[in-house]
Amino acid sequence: MGGEGRLLSQGEKRHKHPDGGWRSCHTCNLKKGEYEMASLQAVRLRTEYLDNPLGIDATAPRLGWRLTEAGGLADAGGRRGAAQSAYRIVAASSADRLAGDGENAEDAENAGNQWDLWDSGVVASTESQHIVYGGVPLFSGQQVFWKARVWDERGEPGPWSDVASWSVGLLSRRDWQGCWIGRRIGRKPTREQPLPAVYLRRRFAASAGIRRATVYATALGLYRLHLNGARVGSDELSPGWTDYHVRVAYQTYDVTELLRPGDNALAVALGHGWYTGYIGMYGYQKYGMDPSFLLQLNIEYEDGATESVCTDESWVVSYGPIVGADLQMGESYDARLEQPFWQQTAFDDTGWEPAERMYDYRGLVVAQMAPPVRAMQELRPAEVRRLGGDRVLVDMGQMTSGYARVAFRASRGVAYTLRYAEALDENGELYTANLRLARQTDSYTCAGSGRETFEPIFTYHGYRYVEISGGPPPAAEDIVGIVVHSALPETGRLETSDPLVNRLLANIVWTQRANYMSVPTDCPQRDERHGWTGDAQIFARTAAYNMEVAPFLDKWLTDLDDGQRPTGAYTDFAPFIFGPKTEFDNDFTYTHTASSGWADAPPIIAWLLYEIYGDREVLRRHYSGLKRWMAFNETMYPSGIRRDAPQYGDWLSLPERPLEEAKAELGWLVDSLSTTPYDVFGTAYYAHGAAATAAIAKALGEEADAERYGALAASVREAFVREFVGADGVIKGDTQTVYAMALAWDLLPQERRAEALARLTGKIEAGGVMAATGFHGTRLLMDVLSDEGREDLAFGLLVRKEYPSWLYSVLQGATTIWERWDGWTEERGFQRPGMNSLCHYAFGAVGEWIYKHVGGIASDPSAPGFARAIVRPRPLGGLTRASCSYDSIRGLYEVVWRLDGAGKLTLEAAVPAGGEAIVHVPSLPGTPVLETGGMKMAGAAFAADAAIGGEAVERRGTPASEAEGVVALGRVGDCETFRVGSGRYRFVSEWHREGGIRP
Structure with missing residues (x-):
């Protein structure tokens, strides 16, 4: 029977086929995992390139995912020719509403009540990226939960993906209820004395039954935010650099776990950054005279009530231990001026002054859609050398951007100086002439409280070497290099x-x-x-x-x-x-x-x-x-x-x-x-x-x-x-x-x-x-x-x-x-x-x-988004092997090749599900190219010797043109050329010995 009213037999499941009809499959006799391994699954769901982003201002964001064999590893290069033929996306206002799988016709009837924001239906498409949300209109602050399901090239459905989410930011200027606040400092910075940071705080009460709490914050300058003593987020140098004449970005944080019923305290340190500090070769205060801060905390309660805490004149302001901070010149910190627990609720701020309402910003306030700056790595010194007196020279072993985190032990009032440079001169001293007017110098004055740790927050330096002077030298184990940059995924x-x-x-x-x-x-x-x-x-x-x-x-x-x-x-x-x-x-x-x-x-x-x-x-x-x-x-x-x-x-x-x-x-x-x-x-x-x-x-x-x-x-x-x-x-x-x-x-x-x-x-x-x-x-x-x-x-x-x-x-x-x-x-x-x-x-x-011609992976302009890659490594220049991978938006492409002393070339390639590659196999004219049935990469594309050397087992190959999933395209130059779909492939050919310079 083909009708939807037929009873299901034992172990039978029914699913909607991309052609609109209902199909059945039997799973009762399959071993665990076999059904899943026979199909594709959407994994690594993202919204506008981001994992579960908060506070985006796209009202119709683009969604995407990777493909994997269900139950397997993403981008593992599984069965040959695996590809998506259709997808379905559903979205709801809560994760609970996505519990149903809609797999049977009976489930589908109920799904509409649960998937209250969007059901794309089954869409016949190979596209897995940049799919525009097409559901009900979204409003500021809304949460959206979504999942996806894909059908493979045989029309077989895979299991639903895990649930992903995004939240909407503040879409209109009217949604911002607060004002810009800060403190007018009233003087100009100098190279030797940058302007001090400003400290702001506010106490407020929250009721019981908190369901969700979201902070939206930004600054004309830089800010570091705390709630009840805990740092909010892990971003550095927020809100980042934009053309402040036109726009500034805001950041969104979920602070539900930090907020508590009763008394709470928001606290922020406000620096100058690109907005008022030295910028480029052109001096300072190119955008404005003083930094300012804007925040809105939206609280939602279990009973449906809401309230907001915003920046206004009820906040209080003070100065503190950051007595000067500039991106180029450095940061000066006087620990004697610390106000302990100033971020906490119980702190006595009666000596602080009311915050000033700053000029209204007339530019755009937009959601941050690019990855923030973060502390990404830590470096341990390669060498710490005494220079004479109290000076020590620290070599991090690597030129980088960021700063040093140093622990000092010295008496109250001892002032340390940290000077940063890329290189050493002929005398073994810091080479700073190429810094021009940038000082790249931090200072720390001790409070005398034992072990004190200094880590600047409103500057960064380009450096490999740090000279530390002014007091008892810190031990090597007390010095850590913090690597700071935009947090882009490495691919x-x-x-x-x-x-x-x-x-x-x-x-x-x-x-x-x-x-x-x-x-x-x-x-x-x-x-x-x-x-x-x-x-x-x-x-x-x-x-x-x-x-x-x-x-x-x-x-x-x-x-x-x-x-x-x-x-x-x-x-x-x-x-x-x-x-x-x-x-x-x-x-x-x-x-x-x-x-x-x-x-x-x-x-x-x-x-x-x-x-x-x-x-x-x-x-x-x-x-x-x-x-x-x-x-x-x-x-x-x-x-x-x-x-x-x-x-x-x-x-x-x-x-x-x-x-x-x-x-x-x-x-x-x-x-x-x-x-x-x-x-x-x-x-x-x-x-x-x-x-x-x-x-x-x-x-x-x-x-x-x-x-x-x-x-x-x-x-x-x-x-x-x-x-x-x-x-x-x-x-x-x-x-x-x-x-x-x-x-x-x-x-x-x-x-x-x-x-x-x-x-x-x-x-x-x-x-x-x-x-x-x-x-x-x-x-x-x-x-x-x-x-x-x-x-x-x-x-x-x-x-x-x-x-x-x-x-x-x-x-x-x-x-x-x-x-x-x-x-x-x-x-x-x-x-x-x-x-x-x-x-x-x-x-x-x-x-x-090098990636294209040595590693062998290149994009194909005629198939954007790495829908097709060009695999064309060139075993020349005396090179005898290479291991290369590129994690494209579509999935992971891998190429490993090795040329032995006898001139045998082994070229292995992995193509992600839904991808395709044109593979150019270097070979001598008139010699065969064999395909031996896939690659053995020991789990990583970078273990080239293990992959193609001792661990790989010689297998009798077939002519590549006759191999499964391989289409011969003819000879191009000195290569035999093939088109392959997803999967793993291993080609063997004869080539010039030891990668001679000229073929």
């Missing part, structure tokens, strides 16, 4: 047979950690720390391998939108501290706006986020700004040639032509900062940006715009060739970078490409396989060489040890990426200190190339 892992390359990869990751501090900064130590757009867009693809950057960079694109000039020009860094302008002004000159390669960042990064994460909403959100930017360019450069005034160019390239010739054209910026002509550089970026905007328009279905911007890109390419390319193929400037740009961005007709490649490779070989490119050229150089068949040069550049090279800094003991190729050389020592950060990620953009 990429790669290990090779070359320990120097591995250290380079580690240096890249550490540099990203140190500079992803609420915004993507250029450096964590000197008086700059700006969100420079050029640096960020150059590094973005490498960043996306290392970490999940989508919400972080999306937020930063909003910072760029907020700073966009009325003319449509984007700024060169964001947030833009100089505020809005209301007239045309001189946006096209050197005013930190509209600089080629910098202001071009928004279309480049927006497209990247779509390609890597499949996030079309990012494109839609920023599209109007991109159109205004294109209109600005069309107005300013009607000929298609960007003739910019002096700007940055290919920043920090090495000279490739006589210095006097370069000076005549490039002016003050020459000094090894850029040798590529600005008009060539700018026009190349104009074409690239127009092409990216055309692709974005097409992805959004804006066909007319796509055609228009595509035509614009073509006309700029034509202008580039007409203006800059000589009859002999020489491009104006004749630098490595001009050829890398022309080849990477298809600026040349097909018949002119060989000339450009010959010029490029000749220049590299003339220096003994040496790169002379700056930030921008380096980002393109390696891919161009690989794509144009000169992988020998690309791998030669990677493993080069002499200056200039990536491994040169590694061999000098660097633990992060330097700003310059010659940040330090054996012949000269340190570069001139004005521009010599030792923690700057731009040259670390080579990480993308």
